[in-house]
Amino acid sequence: RRSSSIHRKRQSYTKEQGYKADECSGIIKTPDGKIWIATRAGLVSYDKTLDKKNRVAPFVNLTGIYLFLEKPDWEKLSITQFDGNIPKNPEFDHNINYFTFYYNGISYSGPTGVLYTHCLQGFESKWSPVSKSTQVSYSNLTPGSYTFQVKACNADGIWSKPLLYSFVINPAFWQTT
Numbered sequence: 001r002r003s004s005s006i007h008r009k010r011q012s013y014t015k016e017q018g019y020k021a022d023e024c025s026g027i028i029k030t031p032d033g034k035i036w037i038a039t040r041a042g043l044v045s046y047d048k049t050l051d052k053k054n055r056v057a058p059f060v061n062l063t064g065i066y067l068f069l070e071k072p073d074w075e076k077l078s079i080t081q082f083d084g085n086i087p088k089n090p091e092f093d094h095n096i097n098y099f100t101f102y103y104n105g106i107s108y109s110g111p112t113g114v115l116y117t118h119c120l121q122g123f124e125s126k127w128s129p130v131s132k133s134t135q136v137s138y139s140n141l142t143p144g145s146y147t148f149q150v151k152a153c154n155a156d157g158i159w160s161k162p163l164l165y166s167f168v169i170n171p172a173f174w175q176t177t
Contacts, residue, residue, distance in 0.1 A: 035166070057160040058105030058114050058152040062086050066100040069137075094172040100137040105152025105160065113155025122146040143171035 002116050026038040032170040037048040066072065067088060074087060075082075077096070082096070101116040119127045122144050130153070146169070149162040 009025075010088050025094070035120045053158075054107070054154050054156045055103045055157045055158055056107070056109075056154070058107040058154050060103060060105050060150060060152045060160050060163040062101065062148075062150070062163060063067045063134075063166055064102035064103070067096055069100060089166055089168075090104065091168045093169055094143050094170060096170060097141040098137070098139045099141065099148075099167075100135060102135045103149055103150045103163070104134050105154075107152075107154040110155035116150060118148070118150040120146055122147050126177070139161075141168045141169055143175060 024037055024039055028036045028038075030036065033048060035048075037046065051057040064071070074082075077090075077092070079090050081085045101118070103116070103118075105116060107114050115130045115132060116134065117127045117130050119125075120138055123138060123141060123146060127149075146167055148165045148167075151160045151162045153159045
């Protein structure tokens with residue numbers, strides 16, 4: 001059986017995890033539990049005792065916020081407080097109601113295996129299905145207080161704590177008493 005990765009239960013080993021061969025022409029398990037893989041480059045041994053789970057959760061960043069699918073001019077919106085390039089606790093007019101959040105999770109031992117889930121408190125009550133997507137859009141939000149939450153999971157199933165980002169959409173003057 002030819003393969004460029006080894007499978008153990010649901011775990012896959014590729015170049016990212018240290019498996020250097022491009023082609024596998026045979027796998028043998030010896031009585032002492034070691035696994036030997038025959039490749040074009042020679043024999044590769046796999047010792048299960050050296051296989052360590054990554055117990056470090058990804059570091060989650062909010063990398064950008066777009067309004068109506070465009071990068072906003074925060075000055076024109078009278079937003080002056082920032083944490084990096086992200087507005088700090090902003091308040092928006094009632095007609096600013098289409099948001100796209102961009103985020104990423106940093107996991108040094110397996111950067112391509114990071115998965116995400118998100119939830120917008122004040123708009124939805126459940127977390128999204130887990131996916132590789134690093135952005136989400138919300139449209140037609142009504143006036144109110146919202147908290148965007150996103151968390152990331154590394155390839156070994158270790159989840160980060162949620163990153164929280166709060167903002168307010170103020171009602172129009174005719175919506176107030």
